Amino acid sequence: MGATEQRERILAATAELVAKRGYHATTVELIVKRAGLARNTFYEHFANREECLLACLDETALRAGERIAAAVHAEGEWPHQVRAALVACLDYLAVEPARVRTFLVESTSAGPAATQRYDDALERLARALRSGRTLAPSGARLPDVLEDSLVGALVWMVHPRFLRGEVSEIPGLLPRMVRFTLAPYIGAERAAEYAGVEAPAGEDVDSVAADPGAPPDEEPAAVGALEDPVTLRPLPAGRHGMSPELVARDQRKRILAAMVRCVGERGYEKTSIAQVIALASVSRQTYYQHFVDKEDCFAAAYDAAVARIEAHVEAAVASARDWPELVAGAIRALLDFLAAHPDMARLCFTDTAAVGDAFAARRDRDNRRWLEQLAAGRNHHAGARDPGDGIEEALLAGLATLITRRIRAGEIEQLRDLSAELIELALTPFLGPERAHSAALA
Amino acid sequence: MPSTVSPDPERGRISAALIALVVERGYDAVTLEPLLERAGVDRVAFESRFADVRDCFDQVWDEMSASFVVEIREAFARDDQWREKMRRAAYYTLRYFTEDMVRASFFLVGTLSGGDVATARRDRLVALAVEFVVVGRQDLADPELVSVADAEGIAGGIYAALTAAVRKGEFAELGELVPQLMYLAVLPFHGVEAAQEELGRGPADLERFRRGEL
Numbered sequence: 001m002g003a004t005e006q007r008e009r010i011l012a013a014t015a016e017l018v019a020k021r022g023y024h025a026t027t028v029e030l031i032v033k034r035a036g037l038a039r040n041t042f043y044e045h046f047a048n049r050e051e052c053l054l055a056c057l058d059e060t061a062l063r064a065g066e067r068i069a070a071a072v073h074a075e076g077e078w079p080h081q082v083r084a085a086l087v088a089c090l091d092y093l094a095v096e097p098a099r100v101r102t103f104l105v106e107s108t109s110a111g112p113a114a115t116q117r118y119d120d121a122l123e124r125l126a127r128a129l130r131s132g133r134t135l136a137p138s139g140a141r142l143p144d145v146l147e148d149s150l151v152g153a154l155v156w157m158v159h160p161r162f163l164r165g166e167v168s169e170i171p172g173l174l175p176r177m178v179r180f181t182l183a184p185y186i187g188a189e190r191a192a193e194y195a196g197v198e199a200p201a202g203e204d205v206d207s208v209a210a211d212p213g214a215p216p217d218e219e220p221a222a223v224g225a226l227e228d229p230v231t232l233r234p235l236p237a238g239r240h241g242m243s244p245e246l247v248a249r250d251q252r253k254r255i256l257a258a259m260v261r262c263v264g265e266r267g268y269e270k271t272s273i274a275q276v277i278a279l280a281s282v283s284r285q286t287y288y289q290h291f292v293d294k295e296d297c298f299a300a301a302y303d304a305a306v307a308r309i310e311a312h313v314e315a316a317v318a319s320a321r322d323w324p325e326l327v328a329g330a331i332r333a334l335l336d337f338l339a340a341h342p343d344m345a346r347l348c349f350t351d352t353a354a355v356g357d358a359f360a361a362r363r364d365r366d367n368r369r370w371l372e373q374l375a376a377g378r379n380h381h382a383g384a385r386d387p388g389d390g391i392e393e394a395l396l397a398g399l400a401t402l403i404t405r406r407i408r409a410g411e412i413e414q415l416r417d418l419s420a421e422l423i424e425l426a427l428t429p430f431l432g433p434e435r436a437h438s439a440a441l442a
Numbered sequence: 443m444p445s446t447v448s449p450d451p452e453r454g455r456i457s458a459a460l461i462a463l464v465v466e467r468g469y470d471a472v473t474l475e476p477l478l479e480r481a482g483v484d485r486v487a488f489e490s491r492f493a494d495v496r497d498c499f500d501q502v503w504d505e506m507s508a509s510f511v512v513e514i515r516e517a518f519a520r521d522d523q524w525r526e527k528m529r530r531a532a533y534y535t536l537r538y539f540t541e542d543m544v545r546a547s548f549f550l551v552g553t554l555s556g557g558d559v560a561t562a563r564r565d566r567l568v569a570l571a572v573e574f575v576v577v578g579r580q581d582l583a584d585p586e587l588v589s590v591a592d593a594e595g596i597a598g599g600i601y602a603a604l605t606a607a608v609r610k611g612e613f614a615e616l617g618e619l620v621p622q623l624m625y626l627a628v629l630p631f632h633g634v635e636a637a638q639e640e641l642g643r644g645p646a647d648l649e650r651f652r653r654g655e656l
Contacts, residue, residue: 109561122602140634141641143622148606149599153626156568156598157591163565173591180595180630187634 007045009035011056012098019098023053023110050111057107057117060099064092065124078132079186079194083178085128086154090171093158097167104155105162125151132185142184150181252290252300254280259301264343268298268351295355299362302352305344306366312337323377324431324439328423330373331399335415335422338403342412349404370396377430391429398425453491455481457502464499465547472499500559503552506545507563510538511570524578525640528627529647531574532620533656540617564601571597578631588630599626617648 001009013034017026028049032042046052071088075081093100103121107114126147136142143149154177161170175195182191258280262271273294277287291297316333320326338345352359374392399422406415420440427436459481463472474495478488492498517534521527539546553564575593579585600623607619621644629637650656 108564123606126606141638143603143625143641145603145606145619145622146626149603149623149626152602152606153595153599156601157595159598160565160594176589176591176595180592183634184629184637188630 003045006035006037006041007055009037010042010045010052011059014052014056015060015096015098015102018053018056018106018110019101023106023114028052050113053102053107053110054113054117056099057103057114060096060103061117061121063096064089064100064103067092078135079182079190082129082132082181083194083196086174086177086181090174093167093170101162101167105159122148122151122155129181132182135185146184150184153180248290251280251282251286255282255287255290255297256301256304259297260305260343260347263298263301263351264346267346268354273297295359298347298351298355299359302347302359302362305341305348308341308344309334309337309348310369324427324435325442327374327377327426328419328439328442331422331426332416332419335403335419338407339413339415345407345412345415349400349407367396374426377427388429395426395429450491452481452483452487456483456488456491456498457505460495460498460502461544461548464551465544469499469551499552503548503563506549507552507567510549513538514570518574524581525624525628525632525636527577528574529620529624529640530656532623533647533651536617536620536651568594568597568601571600575627578627581631592630596627596630617651618644620644620651621647 010031013031014026017030017034021030026049028039028042031049031052032039035042042052046055067088068085071084072081075084103118107118129147129150133142157173157177157180158170161167161173178195179188179191182194185191186194255276258276259271261279262275271294273284273287276294276297277284280287287297291300313330313333316336317326317329320329338349352363371392374395402418402422402425403415406412406418423440424433424436427439430436431439456477459477460472463477463480472495474485474488477495477498478485481488488498492501514531514534518527518531521530539549553560553567572590572594575596576590579588579593582588603619603623603626621641624640624643625637628640647656
């Protein structure tokens with residue numbers, strides 16, 4: 001491996017780790033492990049961790065800058081240039097989400113030199129934006145701080161979405177960003193024309209979602225008792241002035257996320273409270289303030305996971321026009337979600353049996369909602385065929401078995417391949433094989 | 443010096459000494475010995491109250507920030523109209539930052555010192571600004587015209603403008619910032635005329651502010 005490739009791997013590993021864990025938890029040891037290189041190799045390229053981070057930030061600024069310059073160059077009119085620059089930024093975010101997160105969110109907690117990089121980059125953008133002042137109607141006064149503020153505003157539209165794990169929402173902000181940036185110069189109405197509504201060209205929501213530091217979170221935040229690995233990061237040490245309720249909520253979230261992760265990795269039986277509290281960075285005492293035992297915590301994690309799945313499915317089928325579309329959409333959304341959240345897939349499908357009888361009631365309760373959905377097919381398609389009593393339960397058990405088998409076989413990512421088969425299975429008793437088949441292919 | 447009267451005089455002296463030292467020497471340069479000397483307390487007195495200098499900084503900053511938040515919320519609550527609320531909160535912030543420059547510097551150091559704690563503090567302050575901006579949606583026939591993302595942008599923009607002014611050493615000019623910040627907040631909600639109006643209010647409002655009417 002050449003020196004350039006080594007350096008590239010170190011920088012990529014650094015960005016991924018910092019985006020996921022923050023700068024302070026990212027050690028040289030972790031970086032070399034992730035990059036698959038020897039410790040010595042790291043020190044051949046960088047004197048220390050800070051130098052490495054700064055190189056990573058510089059490279060990110062450079063790459064983003066090149067993209068912006070190329071995009072702007074291709075446009076004539078200033079408002080188009082602004083739009084093109086924003087599209088370029090969002091495109092870059094889609095390609096290298098970890099680097100962008102490291103730059104926009106993590107750099108300011110990584111010491112004065114890193115903060116300076118951040119400040120400088122924002123200032124460069126603000127200066128570039130000032131050329132728009134020539135377009136403002138003569139006589140219109142603009143605030144001196146306008147550009148600093150606009151650039152800050154754009155960053156802060158993105159920033160909280162990184163923190164909340166809503167990275168997939170960011171590309172959709174483009175029209176608002178364009179309107180927001182242009183309105184002071186050319187007025188709200190013309191700004192809206194330039195904003196348009198289409199998503200940025202070349203946008204790749206999936207690759208954003210694949211960011212290890214910010215996994216997909218398509219669900220409303222309210223269901224977010226269980227989120228992504230980011231939530232495993234503890235609150236800053238020391239007195240942070242957060243209300244006790246906020247702290248407790250954060251602790252609980254971290255414990256639940258840790259339980260999901262542990263069960264996902266080693267199964268319920270082999271998961272110990274010690275592992276969960278270590279991963280969640282909470283004390284044993286804190287754990288017991290929230291949960292009476294392991295099962296209690298598992299049950300809460302299960303409930304939270306089910307709530308997330310249901311919210312995801314509900315959102316996916318909101319626009320279903322009829323019952324077959326609703327069932328097909330629900331199955332696809334379920335499989336999508338499970339494929340994207342392997343830990344939750346294992347927790348909900350393969351580990352509940354290990355927990356004991358008390359848990360069966362919980363599963364029954366959740367299954368009932370799915371049964372009702374399936375049973376609705378009888379009303380909508382009365383006359384098509386009489387499926388016979390108990391068919392819903394049999395179907396649900398069949399669907400669960402097929403999904404569970406794949407998960408046990410470690411084929412979670414391939415779960416989506418099952419969708420046509422499962423949709424057909426679910427619809428056939430109600431619609432007959434032909435209509436079920438065509439619904440599955442729709 | 444500290445904004446709150448401490449029922450514990452030794453603690454009060456430690457806070458005051460810490461604030462002065464941080465502002466004079468910078469956050470990283472403050473160590474225990476000079477702090478004890480300045481406060482006129484011994485190590486035992488210090489350690490019965492704080493784990494270390496860092497803990498002392500965190501506690502003092504958090505107390506200061508907590509009282510700031512309570513007071514700015516009160517200021518925001520006093521008027522009925524959103525624009526008035528925002529303006530009063532902005533001038534309150536201005537007063538907070540200009541009437542005691544040492545306190546202001548210390549406050550800013552807390553959010554700019556780097557590290558996850560400082561970042562969390564900054565995020566909380568921006569979140570407070572978002573909370574205030576979002577109230578402006580009640581004035582709109584269609585609240586979706588300004589989304590939460592826009593409100594987050596406006597609040598972040600205000601924060602960025604403030605810190606840019608501080609960074610460029612325009613600290614004393616903060617008074618002139620208020621109309622500009624109001625322009626930024628008002629524009630997406632009420633359009634360019636209203637925003638221009640805010641910008642034009644500057645001198646008169648500043649005069650009222652100096653007379654203590656704002």
